[in-house]
Amino acid sequence: MEEFKKAVERNIAEYGFPVALDEKTGAMQWVDMRKLELSYLICIDNIAPFFEGMREGKLLTTKCKKCGELFFPPQKDCPNCRVSEMEWVELKKEGVLETLTVVFVRPPSFAMHDPYTVAIAKLDDGVKITAWLRGDPRKVKPGQRVRVEISRRKEGYLMYELVPIEG
């Protein structure tokens, strides 16, 4: 890739255009000069108590006051009752591991992390949660009891993760 970039720079100077030959096909490529950086603004205002809860080490979610359905991830509206009267309830931070994977080939935006384990657990309250799993993935399998812990990640912000319960 570095060599490719150097070839482009050289070609701009010597040939007059940002071009390079594709290694496999030998076909000439125009190497795009325009880069796009994507970073979204995502509204969390209507589920702000979820983040407030995490600050206190709690896992909160929404429950419809009318029909009683528990939603996780939390959501503003109940589609069953078509009302937005939700109460915030605290989830028990324990459950059972349903499945897991270890992500070796990571997206570039996760390059600062070592290979990580992503798991889905069913909490004792009945809802499922997707999160990273702490520890050696070879020592766990579906059916393992896990708990939810909230801690600071490498990037510095708070997030929930799953931790196997010993014994």
Place this chain on the structure above:
Amino acid sequence: MAVAIIGVGHTKFGNRRDVNVPELAWEAMKQAFDSANVEQKDVDFFVVGTAGLWSSEAAVPPLMAEYAKLGVGSMRVEAACATGSAAIRVGYTAIESGEADVVLVLGVEKMQESTNPTVIEIIGRFGSYFWEFENFGLTFPAYYALHATAYMAKYGATEEDFARVAVKNHYYGAKNPNAQFQKEITLETALNSPYIAWPFKLYDCSPITDGAAAVVLASEEKVKEWGIEEKVWILSQGVGTGTANLSKRESFTSLKSAAFAAELAYKKAGIDIDAPYKQLDGANVHDCFTAAEIIAYEDLRFAKRGEGVELIRNEQTYIGGRIPVNLDGGLKAKGHPIGATGVSQAVEAYKQLLSKAEAGRQAEIKNGRWLTHNVGGTGHYSYVTIYSLEKR
């Protein structure tokens, strides 16, 4: 109004840095027009399936209106990896409703205009962005690996079982001149490849691919008017949608939306839902990852729950088995240019049913029916389509 495929086009899949987006698309379109024996002026509407973002050109329908001289209405559709089937659905329903008589459906993707890491980053975002990608960095192999792990735990399947799917699909890919990988592999090669997302290794994963495919769809009326003999009817199509978050799903050993789509398609086609394989000659299933093919066997009722793995162990999805699957190499060996895949499956259904497939990969056509199963995301969008030599 019955709808038929009257012409098909398919480019070589793989690294296509030898052409740009419209040149690649035109390769498939030209073949489709030629084989259908139609002119651009005969087309009432055209649909383009392309997922994009990794490639430079976003406005592909206008681009092709300009490049190929098409002056009629168009639509661009996107349904992640089921984009191609979604494009076919638009064309199929346009004709079925009487809005159009002749529709060109194009699926095109140039994924290799971006680097592999960029493509990995983009595809990881095809689930729930905030609750899965933003904080937990799920990748596309990882979403399916979560299903593979659950399947292994529940039914005792092994990494070797998954590798058998790769061996089969490379075996047939080697016989398909349009496939990205035209090389057979051994079980050892697959098993010794590096982990991408445990339990998936490199050979469990479909590649990053450039390619285009096109079909010309026509109404029954036009088929009669033009006296078209070489055609394949769209007997039925079922569509399903899954939740964005995998954590909202009951099971990870099935894609509910795919089972739902299959049931709809079978019912509309009058196919016995308990043993559909007896009324089909073969199928193309969405093997973006090896385990996905095994789960597809079960969602499509080719095998009972938990017994899909037996089909691959006993070579029942090779030619001569219970039902041959992915005789073009599947996504695994033929390649998976996102927007083109569903259209490529339709091209394969046409070739198989009309016995035009290459030597060594042609199924025996007895029932005159072929099924395609195209899944976008991880069961986020599912399309099951049944093609037939006879109309309903």
